[in-house]
Amino acid sequence: MGSAPASDDVYLRPTVKTAVKLLVVGHFAVGKTTFVGTLSEIRPLRTEEVMTQAGAVVDDLAGTRDKTTTTVAMDFGRLTLNDSLVLYLFGAPGQQRFTKLWQDMTRGALGALVLADTRRLSHSFDVMGVLEELDLPYAVAVNDFDGAPVHGLDEVREALDLLPETPLVRCDARDPESSTRALISLVEYLLSRESESELEHA
């Protein structure tokens, strides 16, 4: 049972000083794992932990004697952006919001990319609500599935009730360029928010 992975690429460059994280969130089977895998320079990793729900802050479970266990999972990958900066992408479903792992993921994150599926747009409300509660800025990327109805982005924006400034793009989670462009839209948005707040405080 060797612990050390075989490939040299597993390790960070010695010059890396800063690590930042972005979240890739969305409902079940929306393409989070694919998205992370498409962009990651390392084989995407996965961690799982078994939680007892009685320990979670869920009102209707408080006082429940029978503990139900649930598996919390997270997929993640890595992109080295320059000699000193590395970006981690963490993918997880939003219904894990009450878990420690979700708190770990969101703490210190720059922002989130919400993946949405036009066949199940309403499924995205839950995760968007969680991000808003956390005050974590996000952009939305419609993952184009073969055979899914093609709606205009205006229609999607209306259906998702997005703020006018929230970026909304299409992407193909299997395609590196398309997925990179989706992340760029998110980071451009984060940067514009930051510039605005700096102006306000100037």
Added chain:
Amino acid sequence: MTPRRRPEGRLVRSYVVTDGRAHPTRNTLDLVTLLIAATDLPLTGLNPEKRRVMELCRPGALSLAEVAGHLQLPVSVTKVLVADLMDSGHIVTRAPIPAARPSDARILQEVLDGLRARL
């Protein structure tokens, strides 16, 4: 969805690995805290799981999340192990940017430039 499997490396329960503790000795550890193993300290006295962390980390730096992923250990367990290894001087960390100011414009610009360069 990836099917759930019992990770091959996990023959003992999590609480045995951590001596029954659920919380690390320090709470500064983040998923993206970068871990660097000291090369000059002997591994004698470390339990097998801590040895595995050290063996994994010796060739180069990794984030805490990656260590958990490679060793197929839950993040919560990994934090306890890493915190102990920090206490004993086996692991040093490069802290993530302070959570209070994650959206520093300079960092965001660097992220943006890095992503654009990939196109």
